[in-house]
Amino acid sequence: MFKRISLLNNRGFLQKKDNFNRGFLFSPLLIVPLFLVIISGFLIKSIQGDFLVSNYLAHILTGFLGYFLAFFISYIPLERLRKYVVPFYFCTLISLLLIYFFGISVSGAQRWLNLGIFSFQPSEVAKLSSVLTLALVLDKKIIQTIRDLVLPLLVVVIPWLLIFFQPDLGTSLVLIVLTGVMLYWSQMPIEWILILVFCIITSILYLTLPNLLIFWIPAIGYLAYRSSKKKIISSALAISFHLLVAKFTPILWQYGLKEYQKDRLVLFLDPSRDPLGGGYHLIQSKIAIGSGGLFGTGLLQGKLTNLQFIPEQHTDFIFSALGEELGFVGCVIVLFLFFFLIKKLINTATIARTNYESLIVIGIASTFLFQIIINVFMTIGLGPVTGIPLPFMSYGRTSLVTNFISIGFALSILKRSRSLRS
Structure with a gap:
């Protein structure tokens, strides 16, 4: 047993049983995501207006399809699925x-496959x-x-690499983060993880303040x-690795990102530089959230939302409709639900x-x-527009079904851990 995991397991055995024994169909792991889907369904209805063209019903x-799919998956022991993972x-x-x-x-990104009756985002x-x-x-080695x-x-x-060059910067960042967290969870030294994650800082410094690399890269070596x-x-390998990252950064910037993505990464610091272009999403999103005040304008009553001031608001910018x-x-209520869901998963x-x-x-x-943090930061102007959806709320059938399948796996693991302890 990994040390980091086993310490947490010992603590977990002291926790009280919750209402999972009453029926997994009403487990918080299932109910919370479904509630978020219903809330976002009304927000999508408000954004798109006309019932005939709105995606809210499909969402x-x-x-609900994902809800019952997750419940069904919860009855399948994950050990039986190991041979199908590869x-x-x-x-x-x-x-x-x-x-x-x-x-x-x-919108300049090639991310979907057409399967006839629906499109699919790999x-x-x-x-x-x-x-x-x-x-x-990671299960087989420390x-x-x-x-x-x-x-x-x-x-x-x-x-x-396949995702980054689609280009899909948001999902590629998600892969980096989940890798770092899983390596940490498997008892990898935190310093090694920082060396990998700090590649992002190395790239940013190379593009903005390259002279600082004289001090930054030796610090990585130390x-x-x-x-x-x-x-x-190890020090030589770390320094060489970050020098390689710095060397390839301009290549990835030049050929890996589209012009609109470069604008998004730069303009979030000052969206007013291009208020009708790259900074438009951020400016309108902040206006919408700010106009909501303490209690909002009321469901289906948002003026900026109803008039579609924010492009693609039903996908990446659904949180701005929520704020208005x-x-x-x-x-706060929605963020609490997300916090509760993450806590249950941990x-x-x-x-x-x-x-x-x-x-x-x-x-x-x-x-x-990571998706929750980046998406919310993006909509309130604290981060660049990266195209990362808000789980269970942003419209996207592939994303929604995949998220519920993930919940089904977690529920399966929880169910078997409970049965072992009871």
Whole structure:
């Protein structure tokens, strides 16, 4: 048992039983996401107005489908699915490759496959398949040397590259974060994780303040030096790795991102520089949220929302509609529900029977948490527009179904951990 997980498990056994014994159909892990889907359904109705063209009904129906799908999955022990994880992972990679040949392009990004009756977004499924596969790899070894990192990173790097060049910056960031959290959960030294995550800072410094790299990269080397037994070799590898990241940063910036994505990353610091272009989303989103005040204008009554001042508000900017129509109180309630859901997932990870199950749930929790934080920050102007959806609330059938499948896995793990303890 991993030390980091086992310590949490010991604490988990002291927790009181909750109402899961009354019936998993009404488990908070299922009810909270369904409630969020219903709230967002009304917000989508308000955004799009006309019943005949609105996606709100499709969103709610997909949510109920996901609800019962998650309940059904909860009866399947994850150990039975282990042998299907690797084939599922490779099928996901194939679907990501097909995007480049048969993908549908929307707003400059080629992310969808047309399956006839509906479109399908492989990058959403890739998040779940990466969690399952990375958990399978980390379950078999504890990360003690640099060599032990090769296979776990390879599992994530391949889908990351395929997703980044679609381009889909948001999902590629999600993969980085869930990898870091899962490596930490598997007892990898925190210094190693920081060295990997700090690649983002290295890239930002190279593009903005390159002279600071003279001090930054040696600091990375020192971090590696103090955290490894082979100090000189580890320090040299860390420095070389970050120099390589700096070298490839302009290439990724030039060829990996579209012009509108570059504008989004730069303009969030000062959206007024281009109020009718790249900064338009951020400015209108902040106006909508601010106009909601304490209690909001009322459900279906938001003026900016009804008049569609914010493009694609039913997807990435659904939180701005929430802020305008339900106000500060509504936002706090929704954020509390998200916090409650993440807390339940983390608790489930701490009482899971096996390392494999614990890693899966913590991977799912980190995926949800990062998307929630970035999406909310994006809509209130504290972060760039990255195209990361708000789980269970942003419109997107592939994302919604995949999220409920993830909940089904977590519920399955929770159910078996409860039955073992009872």
